[in-house]
Amino acid sequence: xxxxxxxxVMTELLExxxxxxxxxxxxxSINEFIEELRHERNNLTFIQTRHEEVAALAAxxxxxxxxxxxxxxxxxxxxxxxxLNGLYDAKADGVPVLAIAGQVASDEIGRDSFxxxxxxxxxxxxxxxxQQVHTAEALPDLLNQAIRxxxxxxxxxxxxxxxxxxxxxxxREPVYTSPIYLKADIEPKKEHLVTCAQYINNAxxxxxxxxxxxxxxxxxxxxxxxxxxxxxxxxxxAKGVVPDSHPHFLGNLGQIGTKPAYEAMEECDLLIxxxxxxxxxxxxxxDTPAIQLDSDPAKIGKRYPVNAGIVSDAALxxxxxxxxxxxxEDRRFLDACTEHMKHxxxxxxxxxxxATHPLKPQQVIARLQDAAAEDAVLSVDVGTxxxxxxxxxxxxxxxxxxxxxxxxxxxxxPGAIAASLAEPDRQSIAICGDGGFSMVMQDLPTxxxxxxxxxxxxxxxENLGMIEYEQRVKGNIDYVTQLQNMDYAAFAESxxxxxxxxxxxxxxxxxxxxxxxxxxxxVIDAVIGDEPPxxxxxxxxxxxxxxxxxxxxxxxxxKIEMPxxxxxxxxxx
Numbered sequence: 001x002x003x004x005x006x007x008x009v010m011t012e013l014l015e016x017x018x019x020x021x022x023x024x025x026x027x028x029s030i031n032e033f034i035e036e037l038r039h040e041r042n043n044l045t046f047i048q049t050r051h052e053e054v055a056a057l058a059a060x061x062x063x064x065x066x067x068x069x070x071x072x073x074x075x076x077x078x079x080x081x082x083x084l085n086g087l088y089d090a091k092a093d094g095v096p097v098l099a100i101a102g103q104v105a106s107d108e109i110g111r112d113s114f115x116x117x118x119x120x121x122x123x124x125x126x127x128x129x130x131q132q133v134h135t136a137e138a139l140p141d142l143l144n145q146a147i148r149x150x151x152x153x154x155x156x157x158x159x160x161x162x163x164x165x166x167x168x169x170x171x172r173e174p175v176y177t178s179p180i181y182l183k184a185d186i187e188p189k190k191e192h193l194v195t196c197a198q199y200i201n202n203a204x205x206x207x208x209x210x211x212x213x214x215x216x217x218x219x220x221x222x223x224x225x226x227x228x229x230x231x232x233x234x235x236x237x238a239k240g241v242v243p244d245s246h247p248h249f250l251g252n253l254g255q256i257g258t259k260p261a262y263e264a265m266e267e268c269d270l271l272i273x274x275x276x277x278x279x280x281x282x283x284x285x286x287d288t289p290a291i292q293l294d295s296d297p298a299k300i301g302k303r304y305p306v307n308a309g310i311v312s313d314a315a316l317x318x319x320x321x322x323x324x325x326x327x328x329e330d331r332r333f334l335d336a337c338t339e340h341m342k343h344x345x346x347x348x349x350x351x352x353x354x355a356t357h358p359l360k361p362q363q364v365i366a367r368l369q370d371a372a373a374e375d376a377v378l379s380v381d382v383g384t385x386x387x388x389x390x391x392x393x394x395x396x397x398x399x400x401x402x403x404x405x406x407x408x409x410x411x412x413x414p415g416a417i418a419a420s421l422a423e424p425d426r427q428s429i430a431i432c433g434d435g436g437f438s439m440v441m442q443d444l445p446t447x448x449x450x451x452x453x454x455x456x457x458x459x460x461x462e463n464l465g466m467i468e469y470e471q472r473v474k475g476n477i478d479y480v481t482q483l484q485n486m487d488y489a490a491f492a493e494s495x496x497x498x499x500x501x502x503x504x505x506x507x508x509x510x511x512x513x514x515x516x517x518x519x520x521x522x523v524i525d526a527v528i529g530d531e532p533p534x535x536x537x538x539x540x541x542x543x544x545x546x547x548x549x550x551x552x553x554x555x556x557x558x559k560i561e562m563p564x565x566x567x568x569x570x571x572x573x
Contacts, residue, residue, distance in 0.1 A: 006136035007036035007166035011044050013143050016179040019071050021045040021421055022100075023055035027075030029102030029115065032166035047421065047450065052079050054414045054443045056086020056099065057403075061415035062422050063095035064401045065377060069150055070095070070418070075102045077115030080122070080160075085408055087126045087156045092405035093212075093237065096150035099123075099158045103132070106162045119160045128155035136168035144177040151181045186295055188312035188320055195308045196291045197324035203270035203289075205333040206230040209253065212237035212404070213275020213294065217315035221274065222246070224318050228272075229328035231337040233261040235276050236390060237404035244394035247338050254280050255535050256390045260340040262535075267333075275314050277302045279405075293317050352392060355505040358529035361385070361459045363505055365392040368431070368457060371512035372398065376427035379415030381436035382407045384465035387533040389431055410439035413456060417443070420452040427516055428452070434460045434483060441491065447521040448496040455515040456523045458488050461530050469532050492523035501525045 010033070014022075025048060026034045037046045049055045052074045059070030070090070074080045080101040090097040101123075104113040123130045129149035133139050139161065146157035200206060208230045214221050218241055225232050225248045232248045234241060236256060242249045251258030253265065265271075265283065271290040277299045278284065284304055292300050293310040300309035310317050352366035365388045372378070380389045380402040389400075401419070403411040416430035430437075437458050447454050468481040489499030498520055500511045508526070515522035 003169040003171050005032075005036065005166060006139045006168055006170050007033045008039070009140050009170060010143055010166070011036050011040045013140055013179050014071065015040070015043050017147055018068060019044065021047050022071045022073050023047045023049055023058045023418075024073030025049060025052055025055065025075070025079060027079055027102065029076040029104060029163045030073060030100075030161075030166075032163050033073070033100070033102070033161070036166065046073075047417075047446070049414075049446050050442045051440065052082030053085050053410070054417075054440050054446070056083040056097070057089060057408075057411050057414035057440075058086070058418040059097045059099075060086050060090035060093070060095060060403075061379060061401055061411065062418040063090060063097055064093060064415075065399055065419055066422050068096075069098055069147055071098045071100070073100045073102075075115070076104055076119070077117050080117065080119055084122075084126065085406075086414070087123075087158075089403045089406045089408055089411065090156050091126050091128075093403070094154040096147075096154060097156050098147055098150055099127075099156060101158060101160045103160050103162045105164050106134075109162070119158075123156075123158040123160075126156050127158045128153040129157035131158070132160045133162075133165060136165045136170045139165065139170070141177045144179055147179070148181045151183070185316060186311060186313050188293075188310045188317045192308065192310045193321055193324045196293075196310055196321060199270055199289060199291050199308060200228050200272070200321075200325045204330065205268045206270040206272055207264050207268035208232045208248075208272045208274060209235070209276055209278060209284075210238050210241055210274050211235045211276020211278065212241075213314050214238060214241045214318075216313075217275075217318050218242070220315050220318040220322070222248070224322045224325075227322055227327050228325055229331045229334045230272060231264055231334055233257075233264060235278055235404075236386070236402060237400075238276070239390060239400040239402075240395045240398060243396055245396075248334070250337055250341055251344070252390045253278065254283050256387045256533075257283070257535065258341070258344055258391065260337060260344050263340065264337050271304070273304065273306070274318070279303060293321070348391060356529070357504070359503065359505060359508075359526060361388045361461075361526075361528050361531055362392050364457065364459060364502075364508060364526045364528065365389060365431075367508040367512055368429070369393050371509065371516055372429060373427045373516070374398065376429055377401065377416070377419035377423065379412050379419060379428070379430045381412030381430070381432040382409045383433040383436055384461075384469070384531070384533045385412075385431055385433040385436065385459050387466075388459070409433075409436040412436055413440050413443060413447075416454040416456065417447055417450075417452060420447070420454050421450070428454045429516075430454060430456045432456065432458050433465065434458055434462065434486070434488070435464045437488070438483070438486070441488075444492065444495045444497055444521065444523070451519075452521060453519050454521050455512075455518075456492075456521070458523065458525050459528050460486075460488060460525055461528050463530055465530065466533060468530075472532075488523055488525040492521070492525075497521040497523055499523050499525065501527065503527045 062070040150157035273292040351362040412430040412432040420428040489501040492499030
């Protein structure tokens with residue numbers, strides 16, 4: 001009976017699962033597996049990153065974009081530790097990722113060997129499946145089980161394997177398990193549909209809060225919203241579920257949100273939560289009836305006291321719920337919300353179109369929107385850049401990926417690398433702040449090495465802008481938020497990429513045209529002013545805190561700094 005090494009069988013199974021590439025860094029506790037990957041390089045590509053954190057973030061981003069499992073690989077000890085940030089991002093956003101971690105030789109485990117860490121304990125919190133492989137014979141079954149569990153539980157699976165096991169021969173037959181996962185549709189119960197429909201039919205001012213669970217139910221969402229005459233507010237990871245130009249769309253909720261979304265929540269008489277367990281309770285209405293649809297029964301009522309719920313797949317549940325509700329003839333509330341949103345667009349477009357020096361981040365995002373393809377992949381970093389993209393990039397058919405729940409800085413570049421590899425026929429654009437980009441900038445050469453035509457847009461204000469704003473809103477003087485000035489365009493050139501520095505409004509359009517039509521990585525270093533990310537609706541608590549900061553700054557530093565008074569007053573009242 002033929003036999004192959006455990007590492008070879010592992011590569012074959014990964015290919016059967018549809019895995020096309022693995023992110024990571026080679027090393028001494030995975031050398032045998034790296035050798036098997038070398039033999040299979042035409043079918044299963046190893047993408048060498050410069051840091052394991054980037055490998056894990058890229059795997060998570062690929063899973064967010066495609067819905068298919070992302071795979072990363074590390075050595076024992078420090079390499080495995082470096083994976084954690086990206087793996088926690090996958091856990092927090094509920095996407096399937098497989099991490100293969102090397103380990104010291106089997107006969108060295110438990111002897112305080114060089115680079116030995118108790119990896120099972122370390123990965124216990126982040127993983128839905130976490131196993132040390134003890135024999136070569138067990139490896140194929142455990143790999144299949146790991147991937148199936150990652151898919152079914154929407155999380156991270158970890159296999160820890162000593163390098164010597166990869167080289168051991170195992171029999172290919174009999175095969176005890178199969179590389180297959182079948183997703184079961186979750187159908188809603190009729191009594192739950194009837195109850196929720198009654199709440200909707202009785203409501204005069206219903207508002208939908210749509211989360212990332214609606215990404216597979218875009219058409220069903222719009223049909224439901226139309227029949228219910230309900231405006232749609234979205235969470236950050238749901239950006240793109242509804243085109244920004246749609247008349248029902250009111251934008252995001254929360255610190256990054258819009259004033260019309262905030263006001264609709266204050267006025268609504270029924271909150272309809274679809275595919276989300278929104279974490280910011282202060283932005284949700286008080287003492288308002290609510291219904292919730294989610295595929296996970298544990299999410300129903302988790303963060304808001306709902307009156308009724310539906311456990312179902314989003315598309316199936318919404319389609320059936322739409323059949324149970326009455327067409328709402330009274331559309332005055334929806335029409336009023338639509339008018340408020342039209343006014344909001346006019347207000348923020350002023351920041352996008354006026355030519356200022358220094359540049360405003362809103363201008364950069366608006367010109368990016370003009371240049372980006374309708375099906376581009378937008379990998380957005382965390383910080384004030386998240387605010388500007390959420391508010392000012394009007395989505396059409398693009399995909400928007402971000403670290404939404406862990407909110408780790410540095411996710412933009414790894415996401416763009418992953419998108420370019422997973423879907424090479426689409427534009428892949430990373431939009432980063434200088435703080436986020438500088439956390440992972442060592443991996444720009446990864447894009448150069450693999451000839452990935454990504455565009456990296458850096459909003460360079462030499463500052464940790466969101467942290468500065470948060471300090472000021474608390475009434476404190478900002479401290480240790482300034483960043484050392486750096487020429488990111490020159491850095492890009494030193495890595496073998498194209499670098500373009502932009503300081504004027506008229507330079508934006510040509511820069512984007514050149515970058516998005518290039519066949520090599522391009523970094524656009526957009527030097528911007530320090531623009532505070534004012535919330536769509538300023539609360540009195542925020543205004544009070546900022547006033548306290550201004551007084552402190554005046555008496556301690558003899559400086560007066562404040563955002564636009566006109567803009568602040570409009571968002572306060």
